[in-house]
Structure formats: structure tokens, C-alpha cells
Amino acid sequence: MSSINIIPIGSGSTGNCIYLEIGAYPLLIDMGIGYRRVRDVLQKHGRDLSDVKAIFLTHGHYDHVKAAPAIANHSACNIYCDESAMYPIRKIDENRRIVHKINETAEILPGLIVSSFSVPHDYVRTCGYTFTCQGRKVSLVTDCGQMSEDIISNLIGSDVVIIECNHDVEMLKKGPYPYLLQKRILSKFGHLSNDDCADTVLRLYQEGTKHFLLAHVSLINNTFEIAYQTVKDRTEGCDLDLYVCKDEGDDLLTY
Numbered sequence: 005m006s007s008i009n010i011i012p013i014g015s016g017s018t019g020n021c022i023y024l025e026i027g028a029y030p031l032l033i034d035m036g037i038g039y040r041r042v043r044d045v046l047q048k049h050g051r052d053l054s055d056v057k058a059i060f061l062t063h064g065h066y067d068h069v070k071a072a073p074a075i076a077n078h079s080a081c082n083i084y085c086d087e088s089a090m091y092p093i094r095k096i097d098e099n100r101r102i103v104h105k106i107n108e109t110a111e112i113l114p115g116l117i118v119s120s121f122s123v124p125h126d127y128v129r130t131c132g133y134t135f136t137c138q139g140r141k142v143s144l145v146t147d148c149g150q151m152s153e154d155i156i157s158n159l160i161g162s163d164v165v166i167i168e169c170n171h172d173v174e175m176l177k178k179g180p181y182p183y184l185l186q187k188r189i190l191s192k193f194g195h196l197s198n199d200d201c202a203d204t205v206l207r208l209y210q211e212g213t214k215h216f217l218l219a220h221v222s223l224i225n226n227t228f229e230i231a232y233q234t235v236k237d238r239t240e241g242c243d244l245d246l247y248v249c250k251d252e253g254d255d256l257l258t259y
């Protein structure tokens with residue numbers, strides 16, 4: 005079975021960019037980390053941005069697209085996203101910007117099946133992705149205000165799930181964010197709490213997934229330890245593997 009390699013280069017409100025190899029295809033999800041850092045982290049593991057075969061955007065928020073022009077300049081592949089994320093990347097060569105519909109499944113490259121699915125977030129159209137190739141499956145869902153059966157049905161069957169574990173509800177409520185911002189984050193169009201993430205991880209574990217990357221952890225309303233411990237406690241006794249994506253990371257994970 006071919007291996008899955010993941011480098012979480014950046015995750016969270018300061019910037020998002022995940023490098024994924026599945027079925028030997030190097031891919032990038034989101035372009036919210038500066039080009040030089042992306043280049044250096046990939047180089048550390050003997051990878052090169054110019055080899056990336058496709059780039060996917062979850063949505064058009066700044067923390068997911070801010071480095072798009074520079075990253076596009078140093079890569080040659082197509083960039084796939086929903087129509088609503090087109091504006092932030094409008095300066096990139098239009099032949100490389102491919103609009104996909106959310107809830108669409110397509111064979112992007114020979115043998116690589118990519119599905120997008122709708123995720124409720126901030127009144128901007130946002131999607132998660134599943135990548136399937138050579139019998140392996142990886143899913144990503146971040147910037148997700150509320151988990152749903154529809155999202156879970158997309159995630160089921162994944163070998164690896166990258167899932168948002170944004171905030172500890174008590175920390176958020178007692179934290180420095182203004183009331184309206186707190187309300188937005190807690191709403192079903194905000195971000196996924198540690199508790200909701202933990203419930204989803206448990207559910208997916210029961211459905212057979214063993215490997216989880218906790219992502220988009222808030223540096224203000226959460227800590228990496230609390231995020232990890234909340235999911236760990238909820239899944240006590242489960243034989244699963246949890247990795248917490250830092251705001252900046254350079255680990256190469258192999259599954």
C-alpha cells in the first residue's frame with residue numbers, strides 16, 4: 005500500500021498550508037503561509053514546491069490565501085477552489101485557476117479522486133476535501149462552525165483526518181475577544197470547539213479511522229495541550245494516533 009505523507013507547514017489564524025502526498029502525488033492545501041517558509045520546510049524534507057501537482061483552497065479568508073501569488077509564482081500546477089475564493093487569487097494566471105463546485109467529486113489527476121463538501125463558516129462559502137488514491141483516503145475539515153452528519157459522511161473511511169480543534173469554550177468566554185467576536189466563533193458559522201472536535205474524532209474512530217491531526221488551534225482561546233487532552237480524554241481507551249498541528253510546523257508525518 006502506498007504511504008501517505010503530510011507536512012503541516014502552518015495551521016491556525018496566522019496562516020494555513022498543508023503539504024500532502026497521496027498515491028505519490030504532492031499536493032498543497034491552502035496558501036496562507038509565506039512562500040519562503042513553505043520552500044524551506046519542503047526543502048528540509050527533500051521536496052520542492054515546483055513538483056506540487058495541484059493546490060486546493062478551502063475558502064478565501066486571508067489566513068488561507070495570503071501567500072497565493074508568491075506560491076503560485078514558484079509552482080506550475082492548477083489551483084482548485086470554489087468560485088467565492090477566486091477574487092483573492094485573481095492575479096494568478098487564469099488558466100491555472102480552476103473553479104470546482106462544492107459537493108462535487110472529480111478525478112483531478114489519473115487515479116486521484118478529490119471531493120469537496122460544504123462546511124458552515126462565516127457566511128463565506130467554505131469547503132472541506134477528501135483525497136482518495138490507490139485505496140488510501142485523507143480528509144481535511146477546518147474553519148467549520150458546526151459538525152454535521154453530512155460532513156461526517158464525507159470523512160468516514162479516511163485513513164487520516166485533519167480536523168479543526170479551534171477553541172476551548174471556557175477559555176474563549178473568559179478570554180480577551182470582544183463579545184460579538186466570541187459569539188461569532190461560538191456560532192454554527194464560526195469555528196469548531198475542542199469538545200465538538202473530540203466528539204467527531206470518537207465517532208470517526210468508531211467508524212475505523214485511526215490517525216487524526218488536530219488543526220487550526222487558536223493561540224488565544226486554546227493551547228496545544230488543552231486541545232490534545234480534550235480529545236485524548238474523550239477517546240480514552242481508543243487505539244488512535246493524535247497529532248497536534250502547531251501554528252508553524254515542519255514535521256513530516258508518514259501513514
Ligand SMILES: [Zn+2]
Pocket residue numbers: 016017020065067068147220
Ligand atoms: Zn482559517
Ligand SMILES: [Zn+2]
Pocket residue numbers: 063065125126147
Ligand atoms: Zn476562515
